[in-house]
Amino acid sequence: MRRIGHLLPSTSLGADRWAVRICAPVAVETAHPTARAALPEHLCGPAIARAQAAELTRGAEQLAQAGADAVVWNGGSCGLHGLAHARAIARSIEATAGVPSSTVTLGQLDLLARHRLPSLALVTAGSRETAGRVADTYVAAGLRVASVTALGLATPREAAELPVARLRRLLLDADTDEARCLVVAGTELPVAPVAALVERELGKPVFDGARVAVHTGLELLGLHVDSPGWGRLFTSDTPAGVCCDTH
Structure with missing residues (x-):
């Protein structure tokens, strides 16, 4: 069983609600592990404040300890603060968790x-x-x-x-x-x-954002779900992979 960890802001409901149902056709635990960081939906940026960096590290460590094979940041901060911020978030998580990582915006x-x-x-x-x-x-x-x-x-x-x-x-x-x-x-x-x-x-x-979070996690692992009932995101058949340096 491969695991996709979703790192969520403290107030988020987000991809948690859909991940298990979308990914039912493949052997992936997509909603667990989930880590909630004591962070707002919109991190201060584009630089990551020290306290927020500590929370990102804590959340990434929690997911790594739970056996996540990939991690996706579900917060909206990257959309607000731009690509440099998004890359910084992904690299911070990846460096801590030691697994491929990305964000919804990327x-x-x-x-x-x-x-x-x-x-x-x-x-x-x-x-x-x-x-x-x-x-x-x-x-x-x-x-x-x-x-x-x-x-x-x-x-x-x-x-x-x-x-x-x-x-x-x-x-x-x-x-x-x-x-x-x-x-x-x-x-x-x-x-x-x-x-x-x-x-x-x-x-x-x-x-x-919620379905993209699930899709991004799957692609980090080179996996695909064929679930047309969840839309076009889950009907293509060639995963391309996602990297924080793509854009």
């Missing part, structure tokens, strides 16, 4: 580059200010942000408990003709249950 960018998707409609759970900073990260990576939708939700729990029928409608409304895909920042919004349906309705892929 996984998102890897997917967009691999599928040659130059433009996106961005959806975030939080404020317009936060959404703008996340958009800047994608623009800096050479992508075009065709539209930005900020849902204005105050807490991770509020995002996690958003009714999926309402979220489906919000995602459909966020799309534009210019966007080649939808990118949903963060891991809290419950996109997973409606991703395949939204993709069929729009005719384009949806990359939300």
